[in-house]
Each structure stands twice: as structure tokens, then as C-alpha cells.
Amino acid sequence: MEIFQNRTFTKLFLAMFTSQLGSTIGNMAFAFYLLEHFSSKPYYATLAEMMYAAPALLVFFLVGVLADRMDRKRIAESSDWIRAGLTVLLLAAVLSHSLFFIFLILFLRSAVTKFFGPAETGILQGILDQEQYMQASGLNQSVMGVFMLFGVGLGALSYHYLGITWSVVIDGISFVISALLIRSCHISEAVRRPNGKTHFRDISFQTIFTDFKQGILYIKSYKLLLSILFAFFVFGLVNGGFAVLPLFTMKYKLAPGHYEQFASLFSIFLGVGFVAGSAISSKVIEKLQPHRVLILGIFLTGILTFVVATMTNVWLYLVCIGITGLLLAPVNVALGGWMNELVDPKMIGRVNAWVDPFMTLAHTFALGLIAVAFPGFVSIDVLYYVLGGLLLFVSCYYLLVLPKLVQQPAAQAKGQLDAQS
Secondary structure, eight states: OOOOOOHHHHHHHHHHHHHHHHHHHHHHHHHHHHHHHHTTOTTTHHHHHHHHHHHHHHHHHHHHHHHSSSSSHHHHHHHHHHHHHHHHHHHHHTTTTTHHHHHHHHHHHHHHHHHHHHHHHHHHHHHHGGHHHHHHHHHHHHHHHHHHHHHHHHHEEEEEEEHHHHHHHHHHHHHHHHHHHHOOOOOHHHHTTTTTOOOGGGHHHHHHHHHHHHHHHHHHHHHHHHHHHHHHEEEEEEEEEEHHHHHIIIIIIIIIHHHHHHHHHHHHHHHHHHHHHHHHHHHHHHOOOOOHHHHHHHHHHHHHHHHTTTOOOOHHHHHHHHHHHHHHHHHHHHHHHHHHSSTTTTTTHHHHHHHHHHHHHHHHHHHHHHHHHHTTTTHHHHHHHHHHHHHHHHHHHHHHHHHHHHTTTHHHHHHHHHHOO
């Protein structure tokens, strides 16, 4: 692929893949460790998931400001070194069976992870040509699909054959490799510091608040960008629903006697769909344009969600889930690539920093609603209908607004922002 002729991108891609591989092995092995050693307290595994997600809501206002103010390469590399150091402490906590410190370190490590994404996104925006943004987003989706396919299996194999100690060691080594790859990248000063050189001592609470406010005003003034961020919120709701619905569907409806096996197959079918969809995403988006991919993909996914609610055959259900992955992959690629095309490089950190909290908040909200409503008030089928209806509503909304909003140039949004400032 032509994009891999860019050596800086290749190194960043390998760094992302390596750290993601290590984290997947470590996190899944750790989940198995908790379930084995604390089988009478399964909520520990849920608590660990919360430690991975909660920091997104606590540091998002800071990570984007630093990614736009400070050296993006140094932020990305430093986050890897810090996570490697925290992983050493995590290993010590695991060996001493100190649950308090285990969860505390998981929380801190996840908080540090949040600084990596906006910095990496800003670097990628600067080193790639505009026509390569969708291709890069498609590659990231492919990686996500691969880990969706094999993540649980890799974690299980690592824990079974190597144990929790070596699984955590692999996790730590992956951060070291990622940091070394990032350090070897030659990135121009304009990409690393698009807003000029800023010293850490110059960053104050007032500076953070002012820059954060500018980011909000920029998003608010750019209606198209605001609509794209709304899509991330919607997908957070959908992700929250599908985080538990497959297990409930297998347990209480389609395969009560073999629900663990078929719940695992759900991830495999969805992962296959994601990988296949990611492979064709760039061509589809180039042919249809991003806003049409969003409208059509969300609409068809909504229809398919209604269809799976009526399924009584587990294999047909899984096939439909595979098709869902095929449809959602181009939508995710369009969202990620389009945002890089639209956003001013000087603002990309602050804009990208909103994605995680939007999705996390929506994800948590959806899980909370399901916990309250099911099974006392609604059935599994009703949950699918609600999700399907939400997707159809969003697709209709986008059909009405996106064709008009794509005409709004970024310069207009910048002019509105300057006027408000």
C-alpha cells in the first residue's frame, strides 16, 4: 500500500499495533486472573473495566489542550514510557495480591493512555496527505477488527500457558517497543507544535480553561463537526447496548445451554465483518462521499437491528451480526477520517479529546438503562427495537442536515470562532 511508503506513518502504525497487542493480552489475561482467583466476586472484573473507562471523563479537558500546546511526539512517547513504568508497579501489585493498588494502577495507566490518542491523531494529520486520511482510518479499523476476533483468545492462551506474570510483562514490553518506535520517527516542528513552542511552566489553569473553551467554541461554530461528534455519542449508546445484549440474547433466548460458546462466536462474526468492511471502506467512501456513507450505513444498521430482534435461529443471528460489522466499519472509518479532513491542525487535539468522553458517557448511560429496565420492565426484543429506532432516527436526522452542512467551509467556522473570541 502506498501509505506504508511513508516511513513515519509505518513506525507510528507499528507502535499503535504493538501497544494495542500488549494491552489486549494484558487486559484479557487480567480479566481471567480476576475471575479465577475471585470467582465469588465477579464484580471485580466489572470494576476493572470501569478503571479502563472512567479516566476518559476526568482528564479529557486536559489531554486535548496539551496535545495542541505541547510537543505531540514527546507526549505520545512519554505516555508509553509512563505506562511501561506503571506496568512494573502493576506486576508488583499482582505478585503481592494487593487489589487496592492493582485497581489504582489500572486507573492511572488508563488515564495516561488518554493522552496518547489526541497527540497521535495530530501527528497523523500532519504527516499524511488529505486523501490518505480515510485509508489510515481504515487500517485502524482493521486492527480493531483483528483484536475483536482474536483478543479474547490471545488473552486466554497467554494466561493459560504463561500465567498472569508473563502476560503483564508482555504488556509492559509492548509499551517500551512502542516508545522506541515513536522516538525513531523524524517529525517536523510544525507538526509537533502547530501552535508554536510552549514550555510546561507556561501552562496554567487559566491557560487550560481558555484553550478548552476555545475548543468548545470551535466545535459549536462548526455545525458539521458538531454533527459528527453527535454520531460518536450515538455509537457510544449502541456500543453500550451491544456490550451486554449478545450475552443476554444467548442466555435467555437463542442458546440457553451453550450461551458462553455462542457469545464468543458473536465477537468472531462481528470481527470478521469489521475486517471485511474496513478492507473496502476507502473505496466505498471515495465513491459515495463520507456523509452518504454515514446516512446509508446507520440506516441499514438500524434496519438490521430490527431484523435480529425477530431471529429465533442462532446461526442466522450471527450471520446478521457479521453483516452489521460489515456496515459499521465504513461508518467508523468515515467518522475518523472525515474529522481529520475537517479540523484545523491547531485544534485537532482539543476536538479529538471529546470523542472518548462522549462515547464513554453514552456507553455508561446505555448500560445503566439496561441494568434498570431488563428484565423487570422490558424484554430483550424491546431493547433491540429501541437501539434500532435510535439508529433510524439518527439516519433520518443526518439525511436532513448533512447534505446542507457539508457546504459549510472550515474557514467559515474559523471566522465565527474569531468573532466570538
